[in-house]
Amino acid sequence: MRNFMFFLFFGLILGVVTSTAFAAQIRVGQDYGPTPKYFNADDKAYYPAEIYLPNETNPARYRIHSNYSRNTDACAACHATHTAVGETLLQWGTVYDTCMACHDGTISTTYNVQEGEIGANGKPTYGGMFGIGNEPFLSNHLVTGAVKIFAAPGGNITGNYETYDVPDQGQGKMWDITFGCESCHSPHGLGGNARILNPNVNAYSLVNYKTNFSLKKVTEGNETFWVALSSGNSFDSTAKNAYQWVRSYPYLKGTKVYFDGTEKVEGVDYELSNSQGYTKIKVLQGNPATITASFYPALQVAMTITNYLDGDNTSQSPDSETVIHVKGINAFCGACHTDYNTENVYKDSTKSEPNGSSDLLNGKYTEAYRHQVGFNVADFEQYLPNSNMAYELRGGKKFMTCLTCHYAHGVSQSFWEKTLEGNWFPEAKSYWGTLPLVEIAGSSALKRAPNMATCETCHRKGPASEGYTANSAGSTPGNNRDTPVNPSFPLTRVDNTLCQKCHEKIYTGWLQTKHANLRGDRVDCQDCHTGGSEHVKSPSGTYMDSISELNYQQQVAKCAGANCHGNTSDSLANMDYNNDTISFVDSSTPQVREHVSSKHYNVGAMTCTTCHNPHGVIKHNNQTYELKYQPNSLCAFCHDLGEFAGAFNWEDYMPPVPRAAVNGAAYHLHSFTYKEANFPGWLDSDH
Incomplete structure (x- = not known):
C-alpha cells in the first residue's frame, strides 16, 4: 500500500509538471502538433515536452542513430507511432525539419551543423556548416529538399537516367531523386560507419543489385566464413576487399543466400554479420560446397574518429574530436558528382595510382580535363595543415580526396574565420595571419579557404615568383586582390x-x-x-x-511592395466576429502593415514565410491552406497550447475578416492583432 501511494503521488506530481506540454504535443484542437523544439541537458527527458534524447548530458555514450539494442528506445527521438505530423511517422513535418530539430543548435550536446560547431564548446565540425542563408560568402549542399540529385555538378545532365527493378523497392531511377539530409546520411546507421553515411546514395545499391553472386570461402585462424569479393581473387583482411551488404528494412526481400543452389534461412542455416565493415556468412548447419547470394552492395566509407563529440575549446587540447577517413570517400561523393571523381582515371595504366586526368578528356556524362583525386599527397603533405586540408589514410599512405579541398556541408566567411584564423588549428593561424577572408572568385564552392587558396596551398606559386621587384627594375606589382562588385552584365529573367x-x-x-x-x-x-x-x-x-x-524587416517589406500585398487596404475600422468587435490599428492600411504592428512581428521577428509556404499548399478538412503545417499545429511550434486540452482553435485569435481591395473585390484575410494580448504563452525555458 505504501508503495502504491508513493507511485500515485509521483504520478500526480509528474502530471502537474508535464501535463500542459504533453497536451500541446498530443492534441491541438483536432490536430496533432509537432514535438516542441526545446531541450535542457539535465538528464531528465520530459518527452514530449522536449526533444527526447537519452543520456542528455553525454550523448556520445548513447548514439541515437546507431548501435541499436534489442530494447532500444532510440526510435522515439524522431518518430511518433500514432501521432506523427510528418510522413514516415516523423515528429516534424519534413526530413530537413526533423534533422534540424536537433542539429541547428537546439541540442547543445551534439553537432550543430547549422553553425558548424561541436556541442557547446564550439570546435568547428569536420563537415563544415549549412548556415541559414544570409551569411557572407555562404555556399552549401542544399539539403532542404529543393533540388533533385541530377542537379549535382558533375552529375547526369543527359536526362537518360539509370534504372533499377529490385525485389524490395520495385522499379525506379537514379538521379530523379529529391536531395536532402537523407541523401548523404542514413539516419538509422545502415552504412555501419561513425558518420552514418548512406550506403545507398543516389540509389547506388539498387542499381548495382547483385544476383547469384559467388562467395569465397575464407579461413582465418580457427574461423571459417564466406565473403563476396569486391576486388581480387582472394580476401585481404587489411584491405577488406569484400562487399558490405545493405540489409534490414527495407532491404529484406532482395537479400538471399543459397547453399549449393538451395535458398537458406538466416539464423537457422547461416549467420550474417556486418560487424567488421564487410559482410561475412558463417555456416550454422550443413557443409555447402558453394554459396551464392543476391544482395544490395553498399557504398563503403570507413573512418577513424577519436574523442567522439568532444569539442574542447582549448586550441592545444589533444582530446578534442578528430576525424580521418581511411576508405571510400571519393566513391561516396562520386555517386552524385560522378564526373568529378577521377580516382578511376589512368592515363598511364602501368602506374599504381590514378593519373593523367588533367591531360586526358574524361567523364561519364560530360567530358573535360579535371583535377586528379586518389593520388598520394606525400609531396604536399607538409603544406596541407596551412589551410586545414584533409586526406584519406590507406595502408600508411595519405591520398587526396574531394574533402582535401572542400567541406561536405558548406562554408561561409565566419567558418573560415574559425578554421583559418581562429585558435583551433595553429598551423593555419600561423599561415593566414590576418589576411582578408573574402571570396572574389565566384562561389565559395564549399572550399576550405577563399578564392583559389587551396590551389596555392599545395602548388606554392607565390614563393616561385619572389624576386619580381628585384628583377623588374624595382617596379612593384599591383594588388592581386580585387574588390568584389556586382556583375556588370544584365541578370535577365528566364522561363x-x-x-x-x-x-x-x-x-x-x-x-x-x-x-x-x-x-x-x-x-x-x-x-x-x-x-x-x-x-x-x-x-x-x-x-x-x-x-x-534578407532580414525579417526586409522580407516583410518585400511582400508588402506596392505591386504585391501592399495594395490591399482594409476599409473597415471595426468588424464584428463571434459577437466581439475587432478594432484595427489603421483602417486605411493593408493587412501586412497590421502584421508589422503586431507581436508576431515586433516580438517574434516573424516573416510571412514563417507560417506561409510560397512553394505549396496543404489540404485539411476540405480547406486549402498555403501554410507549412495545419493551422493549429503551426501555432504549437511557438505557443504552449496544452491549457486548451484539445479545444484550441486558431481562428478565435486570428479570425478571417472581410477586407475591401482597391479594385472593390472582397477578401477574407485574418487579423494579426485581435486578442493578441491573450495569446497562449511562448514555449521557452519556463516549461
Missing part, C-alpha cells in the same frame, strides 16, 4: 520551366498556390529569386538572390 527541371517538387507545389494562379501577371520564381539567367548557366548561388537572405 519558369527552366526552374522546373531541377526544382520539380517546388515547381509542382507552387502551381497550386494563389501566386501561380493570379489573373494576368502571376507571381513566379523570379519575383522572389533574382539572377535566373546566370543561375541556369552555372547552377550555384553566386548570382541567385533569395528573399530568405
Whole structure:
C-alpha cells in the first residue's frame, strides 16, 4: 500500500509538471502538433515536452542513430507511432525539419551543423556548416529538399537516367531523386560507419543489385566464413576487399543466400554479420560446397574518429574530436558528382595510382580535363595543415580526396574565420595571419579557404615568383586582390520551366498556390529569386538572390511592395466576429502593415514565410491552406497550447475578416492583432 501511494503521488506530481506540454504535443484542437523544439541537458527527458534524447548530458555514450539494442528506445527521438505530423511517422513535418530539430543548435550536446560547431564548446565540425542563408560568402549542399540529385555538378545532365527493378523497392531511377539530409546520411546507421553515411546514395545499391553472386570461402585462424569479393581473387583482411551488404528494412526481400543452389534461412542455416565493415556468412548447419547470394552492395566509407563529440575549446587540447577517413570517400561523393571523381582515371595504366586526368578528356556524362583525386599527397603533405586540408589514410599512405579541398556541408566567411584564423588549428593561424577572408572568385564552392587558396596551398606559386621587384627594375606589382562588385552584365529573367527541371517538387507545389494562379501577371520564381539567367548557366548561388537572405524587416517589406500585398487596404475600422468587435490599428492600411504592428512581428521577428509556404499548399478538412503545417499545429511550434486540452482553435485569435481591395473585390484575410494580448504563452525555458 505504501508503495502504491508513493507511485500515485509521483504520478500526480509528474502530471502537474508535464501535463500542459504533453497536451500541446498530443492534441491541438483536432490536430496533432509537432514535438516542441526545446531541450535542457539535465538528464531528465520530459518527452514530449522536449526533444527526447537519452543520456542528455553525454550523448556520445548513447548514439541515437546507431548501435541499436534489442530494447532500444532510440526510435522515439524522431518518430511518433500514432501521432506523427510528418510522413514516415516523423515528429516534424519534413526530413530537413526533423534533422534540424536537433542539429541547428537546439541540442547543445551534439553537432550543430547549422553553425558548424561541436556541442557547446564550439570546435568547428569536420563537415563544415549549412548556415541559414544570409551569411557572407555562404555556399552549401542544399539539403532542404529543393533540388533533385541530377542537379549535382558533375552529375547526369543527359536526362537518360539509370534504372533499377529490385525485389524490395520495385522499379525506379537514379538521379530523379529529391536531395536532402537523407541523401548523404542514413539516419538509422545502415552504412555501419561513425558518420552514418548512406550506403545507398543516389540509389547506388539498387542499381548495382547483385544476383547469384559467388562467395569465397575464407579461413582465418580457427574461423571459417564466406565473403563476396569486391576486388581480387582472394580476401585481404587489411584491405577488406569484400562487399558490405545493405540489409534490414527495407532491404529484406532482395537479400538471399543459397547453399549449393538451395535458398537458406538466416539464423537457422547461416549467420550474417556486418560487424567488421564487410559482410561475412558463417555456416550454422550443413557443409555447402558453394554459396551464392543476391544482395544490395553498399557504398563503403570507413573512418577513424577519436574523442567522439568532444569539442574542447582549448586550441592545444589533444582530446578534442578528430576525424580521418581511411576508405571510400571519393566513391561516396562520386555517386552524385560522378564526373568529378577521377580516382578511376589512368592515363598511364602501368602506374599504381590514378593519373593523367588533367591531360586526358574524361567523364561519364560530360567530358573535360579535371583535377586528379586518389593520388598520394606525400609531396604536399607538409603544406596541407596551412589551410586545414584533409586526406584519406590507406595502408600508411595519405591520398587526396574531394574533402582535401572542400567541406561536405558548406562554408561561409565566419567558418573560415574559425578554421583559418581562429585558435583551433595553429598551423593555419600561423599561415593566414590576418589576411582578408573574402571570396572574389565566384562561389565559395564549399572550399576550405577563399578564392583559389587551396590551389596555392599545395602548388606554392607565390614563393616561385619572389624576386619580381628585384628583377623588374624595382617596379612593384599591383594588388592581386580585387574588390568584389556586382556583375556588370544584365541578370535577365528566364522561363519558369527552366526552374522546373531541377526544382520539380517546388515547381509542382507552387502551381497550386494563389501566386501561380493570379489573373494576368502571376507571381513566379523570379519575383522572389533574382539572377535566373546566370543561375541556369552555372547552377550555384553566386548570382541567385533569395528573399530568405534578407532580414525579417526586409522580407516583410518585400511582400508588402506596392505591386504585391501592399495594395490591399482594409476599409473597415471595426468588424464584428463571434459577437466581439475587432478594432484595427489603421483602417486605411493593408493587412501586412497590421502584421508589422503586431507581436508576431515586433516580438517574434516573424516573416510571412514563417507560417506561409510560397512553394505549396496543404489540404485539411476540405480547406486549402498555403501554410507549412495545419493551422493549429503551426501555432504549437511557438505557443504552449496544452491549457486548451484539445479545444484550441486558431481562428478565435486570428479570425478571417472581410477586407475591401482597391479594385472593390472582397477578401477574407485574418487579423494579426485581435486578442493578441491573450495569446497562449511562448514555449521557452519556463516549461
